[in-house]
Amino acid sequence: MRNQIVAGNWKMNNTTAETELLLNNLLEHQIREDVKVYVTPAFTQLSQSVAKLEGSPIQVAAQNMNAASSGAHTGEISSSMLKGVEVNTVILGHSERRSLYGETNESLKEKVDSALKAGMEIIFCFGEELNERKENKHFDLVKEQLSSALFHLPNEAWSQIILAYEPVWAIGTGETASPEQAQEMHAFIREQIQAHYTAALAEKVVILYGGSVKPNNAQEIFSGEDVDGGLIGGASLNADDFMAIVNAF
Numbered sequence: 001m002r003n004q005i006v007a008g009n010w011k012m013n014n015t016t017a018e019t020e021l022l023l024n025n026l027l028e029h030q031i032r033e034d035v036k037v038y039v040t041p042a043f044t045q046l047s048q049s050v051a052k053l054e055g056s057p058i059q060v061a062a063q064n065m066n067a068a069s070s071g072a073h074t075g076e077i078s079s080s081m082l083k084g085v086e087v088n089t090v091i092l093g094h095s096e097r098r099s100l101y102g103e104t105n106e107s108l109k110e111k112v113d114s115a116l117k118a119g120m121e122i123i124f125c126f127g128e129e130l131n132e133r134k135e136n137k138h139f140d141l142v143k144e145q146l147s148s149a150l151f152h153l154p155n156e157a158w159s160q161i162i163l164a165y166e167p168v169w170a171i172g173t174g175e176t177a178s179p180e181q182a183q184e185m186h187a188f189i190r191e192q193i194q195a196h197y198t199a200a201l202a203e204k205v206v207i208l209y210g211g212s213v214k215p216n217n218a219q220e221i222f223s224g225e226d227v228d229g230g231l232i233g234g235a236s237l238n239a240d241d242f243m244a245i246v247n248a249f
């Protein structure tokens with residue numbers, strides 16, 4: 001049985017006061033033991049969130065990191081800095097990082113290697129743009145994103161990897177992939193892992209879906225056999241909505 005995971009990507013939202021309020025609201029909810037829950041505040045709210053969530057099952061992850069361990073990278077954050085504030089999980093490859101900040105499959109490969117070397121867990125995001133789906137290139141594109149950034153890894157590294165399939169056309173748009181489209185792609189992703197590694201390894205990898213998951217559609221999306229949970233943007237900014245999604249399994 002694979003882990004079921006729901007992770008909230010807060011993006012560039014929540015000041016210190018807003019973080020305090022959201023975390024208080026989250027902590028009022030009973031957290032299920034059979035679902036792993038993460039929140040990913042901005043860098044400036046990581047320490048605050050770690051301290052506040054101490055003793056709670058909710059884990060704190062970061063939204064990004066630099067591949068370098070230190071040095072002349074103004075404005076960047078390293079894995080050791082994250083680990084120094086007790087953050088051991090990082091999102092890499094989010095479509096906004098790819099489209100707005102020039103991250104490529106090659107630069108993500110470096111980040112993946114660096115995060116793994118530091119012993120971090122990775123939530124690795126990928127997914128096609130609308131035109132790629134319309135042109136029926138989405139499977140090839142996803143295959144390329146996975147193989148260029150991840151398929152050089154040894155088997156054992158996969159225990160530190162969570163995948164998040166996020167079709168770009170569904171992120172923040174209110175448009176979701178249908179449960180069938182999500183399941184179809186997740187099954188394809190598992191097949192690719194099996195082809196490069198083993199069936200046993202493919203069976204263990206957690207694959208999240210992300211893209212306008214809301215309380216009213218989460219249950220249907222999560223019902224797919226290969227859909228192990230969600231990476232949630234907008235709806236993770238409201239504790240009731242986020243917890244309704246966590247409880248949608």
Ligand code: PEP
Nearest residue numbers: 171172210211212233234
């Ligand atoms: C995301 O940013 O990863 C995301 C899935 O956003 P939303 O849920 O708002 O579409």
